[in-house]
Each structure stands twice: as C-alpha cells, then as structure tokens.
Amino acid sequence: MRTQPRYRIQFPVNEVDHLDQDETYFYLVESGDRKKIRFHDYGAIYERPGLYEQLFYDRLKCQSPAKVASVLRASTQQAGVNFSELRVLDFGAGNGMMAEELSNHGVARLVGVDIIESARLAAERDRPQVYDGYYVQDFTELDDARRKEIGEWSFDCLVTVAALGFGDVPPRAFVEAFNMVQDDGWLAFNIKETFLDKSDRSGFSSLIRGMILSNYIELYFLERYRHRFSIEGKPLPYLAIGARKRRDLPMDLVGEVRA
Numbered sequence: 001m002r003t004q005p006r007y008r009i010q011f012p013v014n015e016v017d018h019l020d021q022d023e024t025y026f027y028l029v030e031s032g033d034r035k036k037i038r039f040h041d042y043g044a045i046y047e048r049p050g051l052y053e054q055l056f057y058d059r060l061k062c063q064s065p066a067k068v069a070s071v072l073r074a075s076t077q078q079a080g081v082n083f084s085e086l087r088v089l090d091f092g093a094g095n096g097m098m099a100e101e102l103s104n105h106g107v108a109r110l111v112g113v114d115i116i117e118s119a120r121l122a123a124e125r126d127r128p129q130v131y132d133g134y135y136v137q138d139f140t141e142l143d144d145a146r147r148k149e150i151g152e153w154s155f156d157c158l159v160t161v162a163a164l165g166f167g168d169v170p171p172r173a174f175v176e177a178f179n180m181v182q183d184d185g186w187l188a189f190n191i192k193e194t195f196l197d198k199s200d201r202s203g204f205s206s207l208i209r210g211m212i213l214s215n216y217i218e219l220y221f222l223e224r225y226r227h228r229f230s231i232e233g234k235p236l237p238y239l240a241i242g243a244r245k246r247r248d249l250p251m252d253l254v255g256e257v258r259a
C-alpha cells in the first residue's frame with residue numbers, strides 16, 4: 001500500500017454546546033489555511049487520500065466495518081451458509097472500507113453503490129482491487145433500466161455501514177437496495193442505538209422497527225458496540241444487526257414517514 005500523507009486535523013473546542021452527528025465538523029490545516037469541513041462533506045474528505053481513514057479510524061477509532069462484517073459472518077455461519085459465496089451489494093460504500101473488510105474475509109462478489117462520484121473515485125484510487133463493480137446512483141431516482149442493470153448482479157447480501165440516518169441514505173433508497181437482494185439473502189448494517197427507540201420519530205427509525213417487528217426479516221444477530229468516539233471523546237453506541245431477508249419491503253412502509 002502506498003504511503004498516505006498525514007493531515008493536520010483540529011477539532012473545535014468550546015465553539016458549540018452540542019452538535020448533532022451530521023453537523024459535526026473539524027478544521028483541516030493545509031498550506032497555512034484553516035478550512036472548516038463538516039463530517040458529512042464527504043466529497044472534500046474523499047478527495048484527499050487517507051483523510052477519511054485518519055479522521056474516522058485513527059483519531060475517532062471507528063470499528064464499524066470490522067464489527068458489521070463479523071456480525072454478517074456469525075449470522076451466515078449459524079445458517080450454515082458459505083460466506084465466500086456471497087454476492088454483496090455495499091450500499092453507501094464510500095471509499096471501500098467495508099469492502100476491504102469483506103474481501104479480507106473472502107466473498108465472491110462485491111459491488112459498491114454511493115450517491116457521489118468522489119466516493120467511487122476514492123475507492124478506485126485507494127482500494128482498486130476490492131470492487132467488481134461500483135455505481136454512482138441515487139436510489140430514489142432509479143429507473144427500470146438501471147434497476148435491471150444493477151440487479152443483474154443477483155445479490156444475495158446487502159451491507160450498509162455508517163450510512164443510515166443522519167441525512168445520509170433515506171428510507172426510500174434503503175428499501176430499493178433491500179429489494180435488490182434475493183429472498184433468503186442476507187443483510188448486515190449498523191444504526192445508532194436510539195433508532196430502535198420508540199421515541200425516535202425519524203423515518204429511518206420507523207422503517208427499521210417495522211422491518212424487524214414484522215416478518216420482512218429474520219433477526220440473527222444484534223450487538224451493541226462502540227461505533228466510534230465523538231470529537232469530545234464520548235463513545236457513540238450503535239447496534240450491529242445481522243438478519244436474513246424474508247421478502248421485499250413494500251414502498252408504502254415509508255409512505256407516511258418523513259425521510
């Protein structure tokens with residue numbers, strides 16, 4: 001692997017009382033300039049090789065790709081399914097952290113989808129070997145031809161890591177991705193712990209609860225763990241979920257809920 005540049009990253013101190021996860025930002029000191037970059041400004045992060053890894057993995061100790069991959073492995077093992085034969089759709093793939101993890105475990109096919117071109121470019125640049133295909137596509141705007149084209153990979157597994165909620169993947173797009181997986185296929189993802197709480201009224205929370213409490217999926221594995229630290233050094237508790245798909249989700253499950 002080629003040597004990555006090291007960046008000067010500074011976290012804001014005493015500037016704000018409380019920021020939601022999607023409002024969090026950091027400063028990047030570059031060529032004498034101090035740039036403010038939001039955590040969700042993925043384009044600005046991906047275009048700098050190694051910045052995503054330095055920020056989320058070295059500084060904030062993100063462990064989600066490894067955790068979700070292990071939950072998927074444990075789930076398939078329970079059912080006696082051969083992990084290395086899975087054809088995986090990595091939704092909200094970014095620059096390929098999850099795909100790298102899965103390819104270390106050995107899976108047959110890995111296809112990434114992200115909504116921004118800079119994610120695909122970064123995956124090609126940083127992990128050129130891991131994906132068999134990578135699509136830049138907004139799944140809320142899929143037409144039949146594109147749905148068919150991507151569906152031709154015949155996925156039997158969907159993974160989505162650090163991409164659900166907080167203004168990233170909306171429920172409608174998740175349902176499209178879920179429905180691209182064959183019945184009896186596998187699903188592994190992570191969500192913020194509070195997304196299973198009834199008091200959470202967001203669209204995503206309702207969708208996930210509806211999916212689990214109904215028989216759209218069969219739950220195999222649920223583990224609470226630390227996704228990463230916040231910039232204040234607090235652990236962010238998440239749930240890693242491994243499940244088996246039973247049948248397609250109807251789009252009206254997200255009909256009445258807010259994206």
Ligand SMILES: C[S@@+](CC[C@H](N)C(=O)[O-])C[C@H]1O[C@@H](n2cnc3c(N)ncnc32)[C@H](O)[C@@H]1O
Nearest residue numbers: 092093094097114115119161162163168169170
């Ligand atoms: C925090 S990153 C996670 C990337 C990768 N899964 C990982 O674990 O490193 C979230 C990713 O979700 C992508 N994303 C956000 N909204 C999306 C959408 N509607 N459809 C597909 N990808 C989306 C972002 O562009 C970003 O690459």
